[in-house]
Structures are given as structure tokens and as C-alpha cells.
Amino acid sequence: MTGKFSDRERVIVVSELTKKFGNFTAVDKISFDVYKGEIFGFLGANGAGKTTAMRMLCALSIPTSGTALVANHDTMRESDKVKSNIGYMSQKFSLYEDLKVWENFRLFGGIYGMNDREITEKSNLMLDELGFMSEKNTLVKALPLGWKQKLAFSVAIFHKPKVVFLDEPTGGVDPSTRRQFWELIYKAAHEGITVFVTTHYMDEAEYCDRVSVMVDGRIDALDTPYNLKKEFKVEGMEGVFLKLARGANRKEI
Amino acid sequence: MLKYLIEKEFKAIMRNKFLPKLILVFPVMMMLLMPWAANLDIKDIKVAVVDNDRSQLSTGLVNKINSSTYFIVERYAKSYNDAKTMVQNGEVDIILEIPENYEKDQVREKNAKVNISVNAVNGTRGAMGGAYLSNIISEFFSGRNVSGQTALINVATQTRYNPTMDYKKFMVPALMTMLLTLLCGFLPALNIVSEKEAGTIEQINVTPIPKFTFIFSKLIPYWIIGFIVLTIVILLAKIIYGVSPVGSLATFYLLASVFVLVVSGLGLVISNYSNTMQQAMFVMFFFMLIMIMMAGLFTPVDSMPEWAQLIAGINPMRYFIEIMRMLYLKGSGLSDLTRQITALALFAAAFNLWAIISYRKKN
Structure with a gap:
């Protein structure tokens, strides 16, 4: 039932993970596993708690209770080890705008402990694959949004992390760029990087190996898109999402 | 790891439209104009x-x-x-x-x-x-000697260390202190918080970078800027006013570098606690004004009321102004300045440790 990856190594193990802000429970005892090489879709309405949950997995946010193991390390006790093994692309573009394209690669490569030669080789290779060589010396702030997001993804997987977390990576870009972006995601997954992605686009949900749907801080459904559609007796993922979201009590924050 | 971060800080500063000009023009303006404007001599x-x-x-x-x-x-x-x-x-x-x-x-x-x-x-x-x-x-x-009878007492005043009582000689070291404080205090105060506003801090926080390394990479650029500014003002003071330190130049640089660490450390602490640049700016202003007023820059600390003297005792700027004046005018050596050096070193250690602790990679 858990799909073609279930016999593989578990890269993310979450149990009873909870985050409260005062009286408000943003994430309510969620438990799930993500397998190596999987593209794991993390769906939910605005304010359902996706970003909060993701930030806890990235050791950016301290859980109120529960545990999460990412790449075999506890996000609480071994946060630096977790951080060495993950890549992260936040919802808001957060590369250095006043650095050039290659300089962003160099900075983050350097932070993750790569040396000058490795950085040069890897960034040339990546820029080449992206067809982005001509923009190597462009300041990042001068790039269009679609390119910025591809660049942010490339920087996030530059140090070959075990897992990459993508928080609404295709927000606000055109369909063709989204498509190209998903080709990059597939390529990364093919190279063995586990992809953990949140999205609002239901067509993108169909591209995932498995999808979870968060409602009011809980995970109400988790399966392959095929199984979910069958279970909820609908045509597309949109139907699944609407059926689940209808049960939500929480207003948008 | 540190190399790449410091490289990035310098590129960010150099590519800023305003900062490089500020760093060069501000000291020059200050040295050219302020000693005349901050005129304590009474004339005409x-x-x-x-x-x-x-x-x-x-x-x-x-x-x-x-x-x-x-x-x-x-x-x-x-x-x-x-x-x-x-x-x-x-x-x-x-x-x-x-x-x-x-x-x-x-x-x-x-x-x-x-x-x-x-x-x-x-x-x-x-x-x-x-x-x-x-x-x-x-x-x-x-x-x-109108009286012709009573012997008049002649008071002969000898002014030591600043024989002509030139206020410029007195003001130049004070101005240097102000400059270092303003540039090396405000710029770091705005730095980390600007990364918070831009969102880039998030991308840094998700890396395994140690807090110490991060803070250190923020400190070094301002330390170097401090040296540049110091060199400019020393040269200008010499060329325009003929004022050069009577004490050793090496000692001077050494102690100034400790002072820069103090103010930059304070700036970083404020930056860590602030959520917006405005907030950082005003908090820094608050501390800066108190520091300047309580430093003996314009009024001697000894003539302050006792409670004010206590506050002045925990004011790092006060110690540095003492150092500057003693070095510039009196030619004191390291051994004469032990009290002030110890105080500054403690401040530098405390503020920077605080900066490391208060920088949060998680919340």
C-alpha cells in the first residue's frame, strides 16, 4: 500500500511531531515516514501547518513535542548533522541578490565544506545542465523569478544532500517554467536525493510518488496519488484535496 | 568556511551603492569640518x-x-x-x-x-x-603694578601635554572615537537584521554553519573597515592639524582594534534582538547617545555627579577616550593604560560572546 519505495531505507521518520504557539496548535501529532529517493508531496490549505512542519524537519524550528529523524539524525539533538545532510528552498526567495550566480554557488558550496576546485567544477556542470552558463556572471537580483527559483533549487542540491525540502517552489511562475522545474526535481530524485515538496498545484501533486494532505495541523490522508483517487472515488487530486479540505475548521492565517 | 563568508560580506559591502562612499567620505568630512565647528575657544x-x-x-x-x-x-x-x-x-x-x-x-x-x-x-x-x-x-x-606697594602674587600656569591649549588637539582624538563608534557600531547593527528582512538568514540558518563562525564573519569586515577609517583620520589629523600621536602608533592601532571589537560586538547583539532595521537603528541610537554623553567627550567624567560616574564606569567609550587622549597628547605606553585596556578587553569579550549566544538558528 505504501508504494514502490516501502522496502527502501527510511530517510525521514516522524513520530507524534507537535508544534504549539501559545494556545494554537499549528502541527498536531503528525507521524509519517519518507523513503530514500522518493518524491514526497506535502499538501494542505494555507495555514494547515505545512511550513511549520517543514521547518521542524529542517531543524529551524523546535518542536513542542514528538521527534523527527532526518537522514538518521535527531532534529533536536543533532541539528547540525541534520543540516549537513539536507538542502532547503524557502517559500520566499532567499539567495543573496547582490551576489552573482556563480558567487551564490561558491558561498553555499563553501559553507557545506566543499573546496574551491570542487565548487568550480560542480557549478560549471550545473550551469551547463541548466543552460544557464551565459548568466554565470549576472547579479541574482537581475534574474527573472522563474530563473531565480531554478537557481535556488540548484543551490539547495549543490552539496548533494540526502533530502531536499522545497517549500512551494513553483509559486508564481508560468506553466512551462513549472514543467522545467519538475524535470529538475525528477533528475534530482533519480540521482538518489529524496525530495520533500509542498505545493498548491494539484497537477504537481500527481507527479509525486506519495502525497500527504494536511488539514488543521493533522495528516488526514497519505498514499500514492492513484490510491488516494481510488479511495475518495474522484477523477483527480483536486477532488481528493477538496473533499479533505471541506472538513477543515481553521481559517486562513 | 569562514573564507567564503567573509568574501561574501566584502562583496556585499562593496556592491552597496552607498556604503563604500560613506566609509571614505564620512571620516574625511568629519575631520575637515568638525574640529572647526566643535570650537570650544571663545573669540570676538x-x-x-x-x-x-x-x-x-x-x-x-x-x-x-x-x-x-x-x-x-x-x-x-x-x-x-x-x-x-x-x-x-x-x-x-x-x-x-x-x-x-x-x-x-x-x-x-x-x-x-x-x-x-x-x-x-x-x-x-x-x-x-x-x-x-x-x-x-x-x-x-x-x-x-598700580599699587606699587603690595607685592603681587604672580600665578604662572604651565599647561602640560597640550601647551598651546589648542582645542583641536583635544578634539581630534575624541572625533576619532566618535567615527569608529558610528561606523563600526551602526553598520553591524544593521547587518544581521537586514539579512532577516531579506530572508537570506533563513538559507544560512538551514546550513550546519557554527554560530561562532557566522558571528566572526560578520565581525571581521568591520574590523578591517575600522583600520581603514583609522588610517584615514590619522593621516588627515597629521596633514591638516599637525596632530599625531605622541605615543606609539602600533599601540594606538592595537587598542583601537580592541575598541572596534567592542562597538561591533554591541552592534551585532542589537542586530540579533531586532526584527526590523528601524528597530535596530533606534536601539543603537539610544546606546550611542548615552555612551557619547557619559564618555567625558564634552564634559569631564570627574565633574559628573556620583551616580553618573558609576554609569560612566560601565561605558566602554569612556575608557577609549581616556586611552586616545593619553596616547595622542601624553604619549603614554601600554603599561600606563592597563586599567583601560583591561576594561576594553572585558567589554569586547562580553559583547561578542553575547552576540554568539543571542544569534538563534532555531526558534
């Missing part, structure tokens, strides 16, 4: 003379006053009330009233008095002017 005080005596002695006295660079005898008034009107109209600052029979009384009784009235709306100008004027008058009489 306008005096109205009411001479009711019109004797040789009174004329001599007025001439003596007029010949000093401090005073201009602007008007002769018929009566004290006339002169008062002149003060009210802002034409003169001081009234000197010489009574009738002044010369006669002076020769006969040796206790004739003149009346000095001072407009103290501008406190410093008034107080200093009054004091100068009485000085000149007593000088006048000691020169004439």
Missing part, C-alpha cells in the same frame, strides 16, 4: 563699555581689552541702561561699567571695582567671556 566677544571715569587708567584698560583677540569693544554707551538695551538687541554680549573716580580710587584706596555684566543666554560664551575679561583686567593691573 562683543563688549559695550560704559566709561563713567574717562581717565587715563580707564582708557588704558579699554585699550588692553580691545587688543585681545577674545574681545571687540563694539560700542561705548552713555549709561548702564543704554548698554543693557544693546544687550537686549543682541548687539553686545558683555557690559563693562567703569565707575566715576575709578582712577582716583584705584590710586588712593586700591580697591576700586568695575562692573561686568554678562549675557548668559549662551552659557559657555557668557561664562568663559566673563572669566576671560576678569583675567585680562587683573593682568592689566599686575602689569602696571
Whole structure:
């Protein structure tokens, strides 16, 4: 039932993970596993708690209770080890705008402990694959949004992390760029990087190996898109999402 | 890891449209203009003379006053009330009233008095002017030795370390301190918080970068900027005002670098606690003003009330100004400055440790 990856190594193990802000429970005892090489879709309405949950997995946010193991390390006790093994692309573009394209690669490569030669080789290779060589010396702030997001993804997987977390990576870009972006995601997954992605686009949900749907801080459904559609007796993922979201009590924050 | 981060900080500073200019132009402006503007010398005080005596002695006295660079005898008034009107109209600052029979009384009784009235709306100008004027008058009489009988006590003042009492010599080290504080304090205060506003801090926080390394990479650029600024002002002070440190230049740089660590550390702490650049700016202003006021920059710490002296005791700037003045004017060496150095080193360690602890990679 858990799909073609279930016999593989578990890269993310979450149990009873909870985050409260005062009286408000943003994430309510969620438990799930993500397998190596999987593209794991993390769906939910605005304010359902996706970003909060993701930030806890990235050791950016301290859980109120529960545990999460990412790449075999506890996000609480071994946060630096977790951080060495993950890549992260936040919802808001957060590369250095006043650095050039290659300089962003160099900075983050350097932070993750790569040396000058490795950085040069890897960034040339990546820029080449992206067809982005001509923009190597462009300041990042001068790039269009679609390119910025591809660049942010490339920087996030530059140090070959075990897992990459993508928080609404295709927000606000055109369909063709989204498509190209998903080709990059597939390529990364093919190279063995586990992809953990949140999205609002239901067509993108169909591209995932498995999808979870968060409602009011809980995970109400988790399966392959095929199984979910069958279970909820609908045509597309949109139907699944609407059926689940209808049960939500929480207003948008 | 550190190399890449420092490289990035420098690129960010150099590519900023405003910062490189600020770092170069600010010290130059400060050194060119401020010593003239922050003029503590009193010159050209306008005096109205009411001479009711019109004797040789009174004329001599007025001439003596007029010949000093401090005073201009602007008007002769018929009566004290006339002169008062002149003060009210802002034409003169001081009234000197010489009574009738002044010369006669002076020769006969040796206790004739003149009346000095001072407009103290501008406190410093008034107080200093009054004091100068009485000085000149007593000088006048000691020169004439009118009494001829009583032996006059001659007070000979020797001004050490700043023999000409040049206020510029006194102000230049203070200005250097202000410059270092402003540039190396405000820029770091705005730095981390600007990364929070831009969102780039998030991308940094998700890396395994140690807190120490991150803070250190923020500190080093301002340390180097401090050196650049210091070199500019030392050269300008030498070229324009002929003021150079009497003490060793190496000691000077060494101690200035400790001071830069203190103010940059404070800036980073403030940056860590702030959520917006405005907030960081105002908090920094708050501390900066207290530090400047309580540093003995304009008023000596020793003449502050006791509670203020206690506050001044925990003001790092106060120690650095002492160091600067001792090095620049007196030529003190490291051994004379142990107390101040220890204080600064403790501040530097405390602020930077605090900066490391208060930088949060998680929330």
C-alpha cells in the first residue's frame, strides 16, 4: 500500500511531531515516514501547518513535542548533522541578490565544506545542465523569478544532500517554467536525493510518488496519488484535496 | 568556511551603492569640518563699555581689552541702561561699567571695582567671556603694578601635554572615537537584521554553519573597515592639524582594534534582538547617545555627579577616550593604560560572546 519505495531505507521518520504557539496548535501529532529517493508531496490549505512542519524537519524550528529523524539524525539533538545532510528552498526567495550566480554557488558550496576546485567544477556542470552558463556572471537580483527559483533549487542540491525540502517552489511562475522545474526535481530524485515538496498545484501533486494532505495541523490522508483517487472515488487530486479540505475548521492565517 | 563568508560580506559591502562612499567620505568630512565647528575657544566677544571715569587708567584698560583677540569693544554707551538695551538687541554680549573716580580710587584706596555684566543666554560664551575679561583686567593691573606697594602674587600656569591649549588637539582624538563608534557600531547593527528582512538568514540558518563562525564573519569586515577609517583620520589629523600621536602608533592601532571589537560586538547583539532595521537603528541610537554623553567627550567624567560616574564606569567609550587622549597628547605606553585596556578587553569579550549566544538558528 505504501508504494514502490516501502522496502527502501527510511530517510525521514516522524513520530507524534507537535508544534504549539501559545494556545494554537499549528502541527498536531503528525507521524509519517519518507523513503530514500522518493518524491514526497506535502499538501494542505494555507495555514494547515505545512511550513511549520517543514521547518521542524529542517531543524529551524523546535518542536513542542514528538521527534523527527532526518537522514538518521535527531532534529533536536543533532541539528547540525541534520543540516549537513539536507538542502532547503524557502517559500520566499532567499539567495543573496547582490551576489552573482556563480558567487551564490561558491558561498553555499563553501559553507557545506566543499573546496574551491570542487565548487568550480560542480557549478560549471550545473550551469551547463541548466543552460544557464551565459548568466554565470549576472547579479541574482537581475534574474527573472522563474530563473531565480531554478537557481535556488540548484543551490539547495549543490552539496548533494540526502533530502531536499522545497517549500512551494513553483509559486508564481508560468506553466512551462513549472514543467522545467519538475524535470529538475525528477533528475534530482533519480540521482538518489529524496525530495520533500509542498505545493498548491494539484497537477504537481500527481507527479509525486506519495502525497500527504494536511488539514488543521493533522495528516488526514497519505498514499500514492492513484490510491488516494481510488479511495475518495474522484477523477483527480483536486477532488481528493477538496473533499479533505471541506472538513477543515481553521481559517486562513 | 569562514573564507567564503567573509568574501561574501566584502562583496556585499562593496556592491552597496552607498556604503563604500560613506566609509571614505564620512571620516574625511568629519575631520575637515568638525574640529572647526566643535570650537570650544571663545573669540570676538562683543563688549559695550560704559566709561563713567574717562581717565587715563580707564582708557588704558579699554585699550588692553580691545587688543585681545577674545574681545571687540563694539560700542561705548552713555549709561548702564543704554548698554543693557544693546544687550537686549543682541548687539553686545558683555557690559563693562567703569565707575566715576575709578582712577582716583584705584590710586588712593586700591580697591576700586568695575562692573561686568554678562549675557548668559549662551552659557559657555557668557561664562568663559566673563572669566576671560576678569583675567585680562587683573593682568592689566599686575602689569602696571598700580599699587606699587603690595607685592603681587604672580600665578604662572604651565599647561602640560597640550601647551598651546589648542582645542583641536583635544578634539581630534575624541572625533576619532566618535567615527569608529558610528561606523563600526551602526553598520553591524544593521547587518544581521537586514539579512532577516531579506530572508537570506533563513538559507544560512538551514546550513550546519557554527554560530561562532557566522558571528566572526560578520565581525571581521568591520574590523578591517575600522583600520581603514583609522588610517584615514590619522593621516588627515597629521596633514591638516599637525596632530599625531605622541605615543606609539602600533599601540594606538592595537587598542583601537580592541575598541572596534567592542562597538561591533554591541552592534551585532542589537542586530540579533531586532526584527526590523528601524528597530535596530533606534536601539543603537539610544546606546550611542548615552555612551557619547557619559564618555567625558564634552564634559569631564570627574565633574559628573556620583551616580553618573558609576554609569560612566560601565561605558566602554569612556575608557577609549581616556586611552586616545593619553596616547595622542601624553604619549603614554601600554603599561600606563592597563586599567583601560583591561576594561576594553572585558567589554569586547562580553559583547561578542553575547552576540554568539543571542544569534538563534532555531526558534
